[in-house]
Amino acid sequence: MPHDDIAGRGTQDPTAGRVATKERTETPAADPASSGLDTLAGARYSTNEADDLRSLEAGLDRLQTDDARGTNAWRTFTTSVLPPIIFVVVLIAAWQVYVWIVQPRPDIVPSPISVVTAISDAWQSDRLQTAVLTSLERGVFGFLIAVVVGTPLGLLLAEVKPLRRAIGPIISGLQVLPSVAWVPAAILWFGLTDATVYFVVLMGATPSIINGLISGVEQVPPQLRRVGTVLGAGPARLATLVVLPAALPGYVAGLKQGWAFSWRSLMAAEIIATGGTIGFGLGSMLDQSRELADLAGVLATILVILAIGILIELVFFAPLERRMLRRRGLLQGGTK
């Protein structure tokens, strides 16, 4: 039906055009007069044709674009939320069944129930809340410091080529270095204080953030910069209005990885560096349970650490990333 429409207009229009041409060639006139007539005829031509063109274009636009399909909440639930939940439930069930049938020594394989009991014990004694709050506060604060340090450094390295050639490989190397390696040095420098923990977190997270920003800026299509220049943007506005927004996907990926590294580094630091003025975090709680040979407590703490990592990813980074990618058309549908 819409195809017929286009074909119909297509055959109609050339004749209309030709008639108009003939009309004008038949009027013999001096140059200035004809140019006046020309604009008059041109005006009539454009109002008639403009409406025609408008509807034609509207039709073609409709044919060439799909209406965005709304995301089905139930479908999202069944395809991306349900499978991991089912998997975890099956895993725990298998674990419990194993404990029932084999009946291993509880100090080597505790049952899921005893792990849950360990968590609730820690909760009732307030140790869990203190540990989670202390660790979260340090993790988030350390990560924010890493963002504040890493972002300008990343921008500087991305925009100044000689600097990047000199420092870039070292930053990439630092990303490979396990941040636990900094713990002994940090203890010698800062003693058993919070500064040690923050230093390790900083060294863990900053390289990821810098690298993410650099790769984001590198992946900015050159034509976007060119357009920015053509539109009249100087270096400063080119950076803020074109390059930075275009580099956002790489930057967010770097932030996400930076958070993961922060959290890991923090746990490593808390497990190794205990005592002194360092408060009681999840890592310290883990170490304490190990000293008491309380495997259920160790497993419980591991689960809490894992859960917090996943929770921050799910609640904060995943929606941020998904929204950004969908806006740019880099993510189709969202359920795949």
Added chain:
Amino acid sequence: MSGQAAIRIEQLGKRFGAGPLVLDDVNLSIESGEFVCLLGASGCGKSTLLNLIAGLDRPTTGAIDVPAEGAAVMFQESALMPWLTARQNVELALRLRGVARTARRAEALELLDTVNLADAAEKRPHELSGGMRQRVALARALAQDRPVLLMDEPFAALDAITRDLLHEELERVWRRTGRTIVFVTHNVREAARLGQRVVLLSSRPGRVAGEWRIAETSGRRIESPEVAALSIEITEQLRKEIRRNAA
């Protein structure tokens, strides 16, 4: 149309580094409000010439005079900012031109309406078809409000139906706004369909190898007999120029 020259190119030469001459002794005078198509085979330096006019590059020899306000440029790829809606893309051009924040929205919508895209103002580039994206790019180029509009094969990547419509759209916009348009293409029919003047460039090095002026420009279609006749004539000359490279 007898305006003063909007663009004057004199004895222009361009080579990149120590490479071969890309453009050699190009002389061209483009009047204000004129629609000129620059036509040539690959390697004739059409895009180089356009970049020189746009001020994105400097000539090796010779001189180019362009209006002090500069020129707006439209490329083959629409190069819209993917994180901005159609309206925001146009508003970006307005912002960089120095239009006050309060006036931007209305002006952007008006410009989008000029290219029949008022309904798609809040869509993002990935939600638009190729033809719609090029129309947003055209609206953005118009937003710059420069007297000269340079177009580098803007419709080359589009399908024939869409391209045909965009020819009409561009012609309408040109008549309405009175812009000087320099349109680079390697499509002979497109040049014969759109231009008031078609300038043929030879290849390696690029020189002006022929010029055709079209007296009657309204009511032309890609399938019009006069367009076909002119295309045959230009193609003949173009093939002669290409054949010279075989020797």
